[in-house]
Amino acid sequence: MNALILIAEDEDEIADIIRAYLEREGFRTVHAANGEVALSLHRALKPDLVLLDVSMPRLDGWQVLSAIRHHDMTPVIMVTALDQDIDKLQALRIGADDYVVKPFNPVEVVARTKAVLRRTAGDRAGGMLRVGPVEIDQEGHDARVTQPGAEMRHLPLTLTEFRILVHMARSPGRVFSRGELVDACLPGADALDRTVDSHVSKLRRKLEEAGVPGMPESVRGVGYRLVSVR
Incomplete structure (x- = not known):
């Protein structure tokens, strides 16, 4: 079965674009519009990778990433408008696998998703x-x-x-x-x-x-x- 990608993004238009490009490449997708739903879907569905926005309601991306890392090694790519070195270091420190800055090319997001899945295949094995x-x-x-x-x-x-x-x-x-x-x-x-x-x-x-x-x-x-x- 093709990899399941959890898209945690509160802007529906951006989520729809990411979903369309991923599904065109054969991935399955599920969408969460806030941090609490993202964690709930992560626990229930155990996705192969999470595309995680930093600025989300209820729980922000840092809180979601930290919660995931307390019990799971699911690959996570942070997707955010923040482009400061301190934010990239924060993502690295908490345990993100990659970092994409908005505005982004959705083709790049798909490429990075594939690269991270390849890189972490051994961890999942x-x-x-x-x-x-x-x-x-x-x-x-x-x-x-x-x-x-x-x-x-x-x-x-x-x-x-x-x-x-x-x-x-x-x-x-x-x-x-x-x-x-x-x-x-x-x-x-x-x-x-x-x-x-x-x-x-x-x-x-x-x-x-x-x-x-x-x-x-x-x-x-x-x-x-x-x-x-x-």
């Missing part, structure tokens, strides 16, 4: 991964450290940190460039190399606090790799 003492439950969105004679330690990862860990754990030992990690794990093309460095640094610190130092490993001038250590 689920399955267990293990690199050394680090065990990752993709379906349960849980990462933990298990070592002989020690208590299991769950890692308190953000959504982006979890995605970076999962992406690298699928090919342990391989060196990933910062650009590859941006494309696979971070929203859109606006993410910078230093943003990747910051997320990897925080991930490394949390792994070290759980008793796994040196992961991910920096490869000077190239990027990062997840080495199997004990």
